[in-house]
Structures are given as C-alpha cells and as structure tokens.
Amino acid sequence: MTFLLAGLSVRALAQSAARAGHPVVAVDYFGDSDLADRVACRSLLRQGRPAYDAKDLPGLAAGLAYDTLAYVSNLENHPRVVRDLAGGRPIAGNTPETLRQARHWPTLRRVCAEEGLAMPPTLFPGEEATARKQVEWLRKPVKSGGGHGIDFWDGRPLARGWYLQTWVPGVSASAVFAANGRESLVLGVSEQVVGDRKLGAHGFRHCGNIMPLAPELGGGEALTRALADMAARLTRRFGLRGVCGLDCIIAAGPNGRPRPVLLEINPRPTASAELIEERGLGSVFDTHVRAAAGALPAPADWPENGGYLAKGIAFARRPCRLPEDTGWRRPELRDVGRPGDAIAPGRPICSIVLPGATRRAALEGLYAAARGLERDLASKEEAS
Structure with missing residues (x-):
C-alpha cells in the first residue's frame, strides 16, 4: 500500500x-x-x-x-x-467531516463547556461587546497554524475569519496522543517554545518543543492524567483518529495546582511527535496508521533519567543563501533546503533536534546550534 x-x-x-x-x-x-x-x-x-x-x-x-x-x-x-x-x-487519519467539527471554534467552545474542560473565554464576530475589559484578549485567525497572525486585540470589531481568546498566563505546552475514534492514549507532553528571539522568532510564533514537560513547569503524572482525560473526552465527542495533538496553557487551577487549559485540537500528526520517535518509542507514522484503523499502541513511558529532547526552528535574521556544498550540514539539522536556496529574513532556515541532560541544557543547545548555523552560512557566503 x-x-x-x-x-x-x-x-x-x-x-x-x-x-x-x-x-x-x-x-x-x-x-x-x-x-x-x-x-x-x-x-x-x-x-x-x-x-x-x-x-x-x-x-x-x-x-x-x-x-x-x-x-x-x-x-x-x-x-x-x-x-x-x-x-x-x-x-x-481524520475525515473532512471530522475536521469541520473539531476545527469549528463555536463547536469546540460548546463541547468544552459540556465536558467540563477548561478553555479560555472565546468570542466570535458579533460578540465583542461581551469582552471583559479587565483582561487582555488575543485576536487569532480561525485558520490558525504555528502562531501566525496572533496578536493582542486592540478593541476593533472582528472581521470574518477571526476570533478572540483571553490571554492566559502560564506555560505553553503540547500533548501528542493516539486515538481510534473511541479511546485515546497520550504518547508525550512537551513544552512549546514560542516567539524566542534567540531562534530568530518573535511574537507568538511557534519555534520548537522540549520533551518531556519539565516538573518545574507543571509536568508530571497528575498533569498527564488531566491531559489523558481531556484527550479521551475530545476523542469520544469528535471521533478523532490517528496521531493528534492538543495545544494548551499549563496554568494554575482553582486549587492552585497546574491544569491544562485547551487552546486548540490539532487533528493530525504534530511537529513535536518527532521527539517521541527520536527517543525510540516507536514509529509515529506506523502508530498513526494503526490507530486510524482502530488499534492503539501499548503504553510507553519516557525513560527515567532519559534527559530531554529539544526541537527548534532557526529563523533567518538576515537574507541568506544555502551553500552549494554540503559540508555545513550536521546530523542535528532537519528540514534542510536545497543548495542555492535563498531565505528571506523571518523565514525558517531549518529545524534542529538535540538532546540535553536538563531542560536548560536542551534549550541552550538549540541556541548554540542556531548561532553556529548563522556563522556557518555567513562564512560560506563570504567565501563565495
């Protein structure tokens, strides 16, 4: 096949x-x-x-x-x-009909309310007058992806294709799960790296993930159980299939303990899923195909003392061109363009996947690799 x-x-x-x-x-x-x-x-x-x-x-x-x-x-x-x-x-994976439901924001708002799942207050065109003035609101595109187009709302009426969500302070996180239309299994939880200028990003632009979610950021068994419950409820309501993702904010709940606040469902394999496979926890694609057909994988935990894995996107800070030779390419670089490709400022150069003994070490490794990549490209350009 x-x-x-x-x-x-x-x-x-x-x-x-x-x-x-x-x-x-x-x-x-x-x-x-x-x-x-x-x-x-x-x-x-x-x-x-x-x-x-x-x-x-x-x-x-x-x-x-x-x-x-x-x-x-x-x-x-x-x-x-x-x-x-x-x-x-x-x-x-998910059918077009499932996508229409899972990515329809008014439906998601209603389902979360019915299932008792935390979701930021969310408003659509015509509802702006109900926005509480005491909180900050984010203006988001309905056809969202990678943080593109998200900014703080300036109070003007919403155009079609946009919605509002309250800004929730906390840790941006992602959960990857497999679903068979009835049941689900969380495969991994990661911190999202957002708008990091050391990677050439800004604003709310997604620029990477660090897996697993560190305990000091709210990661642990209690959070994983809460995310598993969230994934299970959404799977049943929407009939989700295959490897999917949840984007959320880890915020303090009413009892002061960390809880996930759902931002969106990604009903397809996500970028952070690569870290699960990199750790040796099985083929994401094979899991996706089997789960879509009805078979969930056996649970597999992130290995104890397994350290961290980081995946970052290095964005160009200035115009650059990929060298004609391949001597600058290193094993940790992924999504590498072709020789001679011109890359404009603000566009991705490539992805970087690196391990680290700690969360900080993994993040610093991404920064160092991004700086090294910039130096390599600059020196190649000067030599030519």
Missing part, C-alpha cells in the same frame, strides 16, 4: 514512514533536501510558487499513484483539500 503524504512540510512524517517500511510519495511546499533524499516528492516551491496555498496541493498530486492519504499541518484547516487529495481513497 502506497501512501500520499501531504501538507506544508512532510519531511518528519516521511522519515517516520520510511523507517517503518511504508512506501510513500509526497507533496508539500518546501521539498527539502532531506525529504527528496528519502521519497519521491513534488514541491510547490520547486515548481515556482513563491507562497504556500493548500488549495494548490491536489493539482500537485495529480498523476501520482497512491492508495491512501495521510496529511499534516495545515490541512486540518482545509477539509475540502483533504477530500480532493483523497479522491475517494481511504484516509489514514
């Missing part, structure tokens, strides 16, 4: 599929070298499209031979694109 992998960037899922022996073809935006090295792929960028539009992916996939569709970010926001890519074939 051949799978089509589709989304903004499919390198991590393609690598996982290859490790598990699943034949795949791929369509995404970047067409990075470490994707092209592993599978047959087509890329919007390599076909001259300067900007990503998910609606272009079905045309890109035309003529490819595949039996089943699997997808990643940001296709959860485009159920019609998922339908067109599937073209009547099976989908390893």
Whole structure:
C-alpha cells in the first residue's frame, strides 16, 4: 500500500514512514533536501510558487499513484483539500467531516463547556461587546497554524475569519496522543517554545518543543492524567483518529495546582511527535496508521533519567543563501533546503533536534546550534 503524504512540510512524517517500511510519495511546499533524499516528492516551491496555498496541493498530486492519504499541518484547516487529495481513497487519519467539527471554534467552545474542560473565554464576530475589559484578549485567525497572525486585540470589531481568546498566563505546552475514534492514549507532553528571539522568532510564533514537560513547569503524572482525560473526552465527542495533538496553557487551577487549559485540537500528526520517535518509542507514522484503523499502541513511558529532547526552528535574521556544498550540514539539522536556496529574513532556515541532560541544557543547545548555523552560512557566503 502506497501512501500520499501531504501538507506544508512532510519531511518528519516521511522519515517516520520510511523507517517503518511504508512506501510513500509526497507533496508539500518546501521539498527539502532531506525529504527528496528519502521519497519521491513534488514541491510547490520547486515548481515556482513563491507562497504556500493548500488549495494548490491536489493539482500537485495529480498523476501520482497512491492508495491512501495521510496529511499534516495545515490541512486540518482545509477539509475540502483533504477530500480532493483523497479522491475517494481511504484516509489514514481524520475525515473532512471530522475536521469541520473539531476545527469549528463555536463547536469546540460548546463541547468544552459540556465536558467540563477548561478553555479560555472565546468570542466570535458579533460578540465583542461581551469582552471583559479587565483582561487582555488575543485576536487569532480561525485558520490558525504555528502562531501566525496572533496578536493582542486592540478593541476593533472582528472581521470574518477571526476570533478572540483571553490571554492566559502560564506555560505553553503540547500533548501528542493516539486515538481510534473511541479511546485515546497520550504518547508525550512537551513544552512549546514560542516567539524566542534567540531562534530568530518573535511574537507568538511557534519555534520548537522540549520533551518531556519539565516538573518545574507543571509536568508530571497528575498533569498527564488531566491531559489523558481531556484527550479521551475530545476523542469520544469528535471521533478523532490517528496521531493528534492538543495545544494548551499549563496554568494554575482553582486549587492552585497546574491544569491544562485547551487552546486548540490539532487533528493530525504534530511537529513535536518527532521527539517521541527520536527517543525510540516507536514509529509515529506506523502508530498513526494503526490507530486510524482502530488499534492503539501499548503504553510507553519516557525513560527515567532519559534527559530531554529539544526541537527548534532557526529563523533567518538576515537574507541568506544555502551553500552549494554540503559540508555545513550536521546530523542535528532537519528540514534542510536545497543548495542555492535563498531565505528571506523571518523565514525558517531549518529545524534542529538535540538532546540535553536538563531542560536548560536542551534549550541552550538549540541556541548554540542556531548561532553556529548563522556563522556557518555567513562564512560560506563570504567565501563565495
């Protein structure tokens, strides 16, 4: 059985599929070298499209031979694109109908209220007058992804395609779980690295994860149980399938103990899932396919004294170009473009995956690797 992998960037899922022996073809935006090295792929960028539009992916996939569709970010926001890519074939993951429900914010608000799940007060166009003035509100795009477009609300009326959520102080976190439509199993919990200027990011831009969530940030068995309950309730209500994610804020609950406050469901494999596989806890793609078909994996805990794993995105601070030679590439660099690629300021250069004995060591390792990457690219550019 051949799978089509589709989304903004499919390198991590393609690598996982290859490790598990699943034949795949791929369509995404970047067409990075470490994707092209592993599978047959087509890329919007390599076909001259300067900007990503998910609606272009079905045309890109035309003529490819595949039996089943699997997808990643940001296709959860485009159920019609998922339908067109599937073209009547099976989908390893959530159906377009499930996406329409799980990513419909008024429905999610109602379900959380009915299930007793914590979610920030959330308002939609026409409800702005009910916004409490004593708290800060974030203006967010309905078709969210990676923190793009999020900013503090200035009080103006909301346009269609936007909503408000109260800003909740706490730790940004992600949970990865497998679901079979009825039951679920949390696979890992991580801290989200957001807007870190040392990685070239700003604002609310997602720029990495550190797994597991450190105890000093609220991580531990009690939080994992709370996230497991949240994932189980949402799985039952929406019929979620495959490897999915929850984005949340770890905030102080009424009893003062840390609790998860749900921000959104990501009903597809997430970027942080790669850290689970990197630790040796099984193929994420294989888990995704089996869970979507109804079989959950056996529980597997993060190894005691296993340290931490960090995955960061290094963003360009100035215009740069990837060298023609490959001598600058190191094993920890992922999602690496092709020789000669020009990268504008604010765009991702690549991902970095590194271990650390402590959370701080893992984070400092990302910073050091990002600085080293900048130096390498600058020196190569000067030499040319």
